[in-house]
Amino acid sequence: MSQTERRLFGTDGIRGVANRAPMDASTALRLGQAAGRFFNRGSHRHRVVIGKDTRLSGYMLEPALTAGFVGAGMDVVLVGPLPTPAIAMLTRSLRADLGVMISASHNPFEDNGIKLFGPDGLKLSDNEEAEIEALMAGDLSAQLVPPARLGRASRLEDAPGRYIEAVKASFPKGLSLAGMRIVVDCAHGAAYKVAPTVLWELGAEVVPVGVAPDGFNINRECGSTAPSRMAELVRERRADLGIALDGDADRLVLADENGQILDGDQILALVARSWAAQGRLRGGAVVATVMSNLGLERFLEGAGLKLLRTKVGDRYVSERMREDGCNIGGEQSGHMILADFGTTGDGLVAALQVLAVLAESGRPASAVCRPFEPLPQRLVNVRYAGASPLQDPAVADAIAAAEARLGSRGRVLIRPSGTEPVIRVMAEAEEEALVEDTVMGLSALIRARAAAGPLPPRAAVPASTTTAAAIEVK
Incomplete structure (x- = not known):
């Protein structure tokens, strides 16, 4: 096969x-x-x-x-x-x-x-x-x-204890989280015991949430895909940082002391800048996917670093990191692969790298954890049944028109999900109105072609062009 x-x-x-x-x-x-x-x-x-x-x-x-x-x-x-x-x-x-x-x-x-x-x-x-x-x-x-x-x-x-000690070893020796109050949302998932324990043993005052799994409530209105409750608790408890993990704790999003959400791109930028200053960054680059914001790419270029893009999926990020000798990679969604400490995404280890920067600088998260201003970006998911509407020539024509319209001001990415029958329609540009118009126009067309059934693709446009790499527009 x-x-x-x-x-x-x-x-x-x-x-x-x-x-x-x-x-x-x-x-x-x-x-x-x-x-x-x-x-x-x-x-x-x-x-x-x-x-x-x-x-x-x-x-x-x-x-x-x-x-x-x-x-x-x-x-x-x-x-x-x-x-x-x-x-x-x-x-x-x-x-x-x-x-x-x-x-x-x-x-x-x-x-x-x-x-x-x-x-x-x-x-x-x-x-x-x-x-x-x-x-x-x-x-x-x-x-x-x-x-x-x-x-x-x-x-x-003793498996939990082995992992706890391995995670704690990723935090710089000589530093402590003493004096910090941290909200950690474990999404009623796999980290519900180990994440609060790690933070507490490193000295933090821990405000745990999402730590009462019942078999049904994993990711329900909590965790990295629904971080609003975590952000609210950060403000209520006057915490220094909020951490929201997903159900298996391989990704995270953060909130600063004001409850402002920080995604994977901001975490990548922060850790890359810190490691580059310490001489720890390898490969002169950060690996991310086609979904990462152009703002991250421009920030890294300004620091003399490269952004190497891959297909969506932390497995492809990991492969590219090994190929190019890089030790930092991740996804906008919050997968963070730090090769110095592990082989796959680890939300808790990534959070400790951010906390190390805060502990060393003594500055609040709002002053440290947003290294760049992201370009306006919009993502819409279009569900379909049957054949992929991306095979329709009308969709290819619309993508080409969007490319011409955006020019060098932004990009469009249309890709099929790898886990469900969904087309992800994303655009980003310097003007928010242009992003909105582009995404809504393309998603409406794809939704209509999905309902009508796609036309046979042109002979010059084989079905293989429906891969994300082929239909990315920059």
């Missing part, structure tokens, strides 16, 4: 509605069998680490995956609810062959997902996922091990 023929894996593992294919127990069982077969190489005892967030459906998927891996001859180490970066870290520190995180990240509790990490703690490549998917589509019964070679399952009781 080639990369383009993948059906189960999207931009961040497998995701869907819980207890419905592909996010059901039978698929999870086959995934465990296939991934176990794929990584069951060599004569050593094979091991897989499985973590999860706090969704009710985790209780269904975790044992199904465990059964699949055990049947493939792999020992399973269960760690319970922990952030995604903790699973990547434990996979490496335990010398496991594979790490699995059961989470749908920022999605509501009805959804769930499965992310896979290789022995190096990195997310699997497109080709590796395609190979596992091909195994799932075949006859797995002949690939299962005999009874004497079945794996075993055990629980690692």
